[in-house]
Amino acid sequence: MIKFFKYNWQVRDEWFDLCNLLTPDELLKVRRGGVGNILYTFFHIIDVEYSWIRGIQGKEDVVFQFADYNSLEKVKSLSDTLRNEIVAGLKTKLAESKDTLINVPWDEGEYTKDEILHHIIAHEIHHIGQLSVWARELELKPISANFIGRNLKSVHSY
């Protein structure tokens, strides 16, 4: 499971680099499908990942407002900060007790820790797929989605 987190984080950082080529207007332009624009897609991925991880850890949810993170720099900084915190959790017991049932305030369902980890992973890959279509609208070559052939960085490098 941890390999998918490494994959997603690495792909996310490559997308941040690519998006440095875009203007703020291009990053925020309303686009069809997904969550509606490029920058908000990143914010949403980061926010969802962090909320569910905190849910798994039995911690209170922290609500972020997109208005406070309305530039690529700010979103990337949020990603880095929250990732450091998540990594600390991954190093401990996140992958243990997979069948523990988790309840969170923003969802009526009750899910196992394992289901939630799968959800976080699929959620990011899905949204990155959407970015790959929008990138072509901007005449950009999307970041490769290949899992194979990637030299995945250790979580300790974050």
Place this chain on the structure above:
Amino acid sequence: MIKFFKYNWQVRDEWFDLCNLLTPDELLKVRRGGVGNILYTFFHIIDVEYSWIRGIQGKEDVVFQFADYNSLEKVKSLSDTLRNEIVAGLKTKLAESKDTLINVPWDEGEYTKDEILHHIIAHEIHHIGQLSVWARELELKPISANFIGRNLKSVHSY
């Protein structure tokens, strides 16, 4: 790992159902990004999954031509047929010896079985994300990408 296969297969079938609402022209219309059209996306997902699974199993690759599967019905039938074969493999030893190195004729790299399984999973989720953008162009509500809240069918049901 098997849970992601179940997830992908279930999501794929839901997309097939949704795509029944589309005409052959809509399914084949050239679209920006991804592999260029909806029907070929499914064909590509199925083909890539099957090829890598056969690679893992040390079996010779089978090459399919899209021209032979140019309708939703034919692509769905191919998906069902190949899935039955893959399920038989999953029931045996696919998840074992994760570190075995695999070589395939269509790629110069050498990858572990585990990497390839991750690759197959991420590959499908990524392309389905692209479909979700194209669906909005067609005024369709995309299939949910949620992993949580899904009652995943047993692989034995295929």
